[in-house]
Amino acid sequence: MDDFQTWFDHKLQWEPKKYGGIQDIRFPGSSDHIWKPDVLLYNSAAEDFDSTFKSNLLTYHTGTVVWIPPGVLKFVCQLDVTWFPFDDQVCEMKFGSWTFHGYAIDLQIDDDSNGTQSMDLSTYLVNGEWQVISTNAKRIVSYFKCCPEPYPTVNYYLHIRRRTLYYGFNLIIPSLLISLMAILGFMFPPDAGEKITLEVTILLAIVFFLSMVSEMTPPTSEAVPLIGVFFSCCMLVVSASVVFTIVVLNLHFRSADSHEMNPLVRRILLEFLPWLLFMSRPGYKFVKANVIDNTDKMPKKPKNPLDCNLPSNHAGYEAQILLLHSVHTELRKVVAFYSKEEHDERIQTDWRFAAMVVDRACLLLFTVFIVISILAIMMSAPHIIA
Secondary structure (H helix, E strand, O other): OEOOEEEEEEEEEOOHHHHOOOOEEEEOOOOOOOOOOOEEEOOEOOOOOOOEOOOOEEEEOEEEEEEOOEEOOOEOOOOOOOOOOOOEEEEEEEEEEOOOOOOOOOOOOOOOOOOOEOOOOOOOOOOOOEEEEEEEEEEEEEOOOOOOOOEEEEEEEEEEEEOOHHHHHHHHHHHHHHHHHHHHHHHOOOOOOHHHHHHHHHHHHHHHHHHHHHHHOOOOOOOOOHHHHHHHHHHHHHHHHHHHHHHHHHHHOOOOOOOOOOHHHHHHHHHHHHHHOOOOOOOOOOOOOOOOOOOOOOOOOOOOHHHOOOOHHHOOHHHHHHHHHHHHHHHHHHHHHHHHHHHHHHHHHHHHHHHHHHHHHHHHHHHHHHHHHHHHHHHHOOOOOO
């Protein structure tokens, strides 16, 4: 950066025709034989404080002195990372005399500069990370209690905007894809063991991207970066999805031997939520054994075989009755077994359907939450593309 300074020194006037037509003279910048203003960058962060190169001073016969000392200026800039990586920064450079007051050195802004570009950007090299928006300048006069004299300073405000292409391809787009993958986890069947693995992997990926963001931004407690808020929302969603995935798996693998469905839970998970989510329960069919369940017409076993006056040609009738009663007993056991199986199957099917309902509800809720979060963050950003 070149610090363009010019002033008038009446002691350095001469007539060129008396000195061989010499119009101007150059003096070494380090020379003590010519007066130079002690204008410094007040908010300098350089180790030497004044890091400008002592170039030659160009002196004209009219007494005008021009000094353009080049240098690499390092100065303090208060960063606001609230909208990172869609942020704009305004950095201030404060120039003023170190020992002279305003009556001795009256600093003024060049009249040729316009309102938005007070710096000469003709030799500016385009930066890949920042874009220069404006370079305003303002003259500020300060007064102190110790001294009645004014102390003018010239403040330059460098308005720069961060280019978002790099961060878009390396942070924003991958984070959006990871968030969508968190939603896809609920599209797995409830009994899929890969659901937990997918959600935990996504959670680790979000933590990794969040650590990258923390390394790119300066450590400050004044504001939280916008993309950090987005990753925190994604981490919250994925953490909640892990919890709800465990709940879904727990519901799916419940059985009649371990859990009995509460009437309130049944009404919510099997009636209200399916109606709200437009879910129709799949038909349940159970082939019941074709067995005799009516025992009223079964002949009863006689208490005393002698009480039955049976013909002699029906001597095996009692044995048949005993055999039928034995078969009937076994059939009742079979019917009881299949009835219990049917009951257990119905309860297990209820739990599985409840798991599907919770899974579908989580899919819709997390989808709406992530979409709203993305839209809210994108809409709140000052700009998307720069």
